[in-house]
Amino acid sequence: MSLHPTLQPYADAWTHSIEAIAELVGPLVEADWNRRTPCPGWSVRDIVSHVIGLDCEMLGDPRPIHTLPRDLFHVTNDHQRYMEMQVDVRRHHTAPEMTSELEYTVIRRNRQLRNESRDPGTKVRGPLGAELTLEESMRGHAFNVWVHEQDLRAALGSPGNLDSPGALVARDVLLERLPEVVAGRADAPRSSAIVFDVHGPVEFLRTVRVDIQGRGTVETTPALGPAATLTLDWETYVRLACGRVALESVQDRVKAEGDPELTAAILRHFTVTP
Incomplete structure (x- = not known):
């Protein structure tokens, strides 16, 4: 065996x-x-x-x-x-x-x-x-x-x-936890979509869709007219998601478009490790 x-x-x-x-x-x-x-x-x-x-x-x-x-x-x-x-x-x-x-x-x-x-x-x-x-x-x-x-x-x-x-x-572990960040902690609007565009050594484009019940899922298909889009490099994504850096110190490496209150809430709750 x-x-x-x-x-x-x-x-x-x-x-x-x-x-x-x-x-x-x-x-x-x-x-x-x-x-x-x-x-x-x-x-x-x-x-x-x-x-x-x-x-x-x-x-x-x-x-x-x-x-x-x-x-x-x-x-x-x-x-x-x-x-x-x-x-x-x-x-x-x-x-x-x-x-x-x-x-x-x-x-x-x-x-x-x-x-x-x-x-x-x-x-x-x-x-x-x-x-x-x-x-x-x-x-x-x-x-x-x-x-x-x-x-x-x-x-x-x-x-x-x-x-x-x-x-x-x-990448896969952190992506699995995105729906909880977006739909749960940040309380994104129902029937909305939030796009994450990550570049660098590991690249991916993912959409978190929040359904009418408020449940979030990660999809590989891009969203038309998303409520918010966050663009950042892979290293910054990891450091934020793992709580290794304060948002204020890497703010210039994160491009946020769309609803400013929603993007702020997502970034405020982005850390998913204990």
Whole structure:
């Protein structure tokens, strides 16, 4: 038995991103591990710790028994507390300890993927005990690791891989969440259409149509006379959607046409990651 074809793109995306991360952090001196990243409260070391922790949980390892300090002001909810555990337990690890654990974890995960024969619909445990299908779990994991690769690249001044296999997974994940942004959070008018025109390493033109019941769907067909059109580059789209940047700092990279109140509401609610 081998990995189901449905799962292979997510395994490939993870492999590409994790190898890029290992290559990025391998030569870093100790001080570089303390550089700030776009994730509030997290350094380069913290991002790598988080990635290691995510993969350890994919392997089924027990979570660390650890008490978080009370002065972590960026930790404000249960989801953040859950994610912080794997990070804080490694906060005093040295650079060689970090790279060694990353390398060992990648070896173990590669072995797991080579032996993976379960059906994509198999139920597995996700973060905070949530029940997911194996496909949902691997897809979300590929997305997370690529986003964190981009966090590290931003912190280290080493841009790249904006069109990698992980980027294509991220595109699909973020597009799936657009209807909730437009129809749910921004409360776009019923029977309206909003166009997203994204250019750069990953290009797409998508229309979110809101039906008479207020439900949104993503379509590939362009809309005639949309209520609003948002044009931006792929990197800015990702940074906004993942909450890595404030709108005010990239406003000049976003072209908004149509109903100004609607476009403002969409952009205000654009972040879809926890």
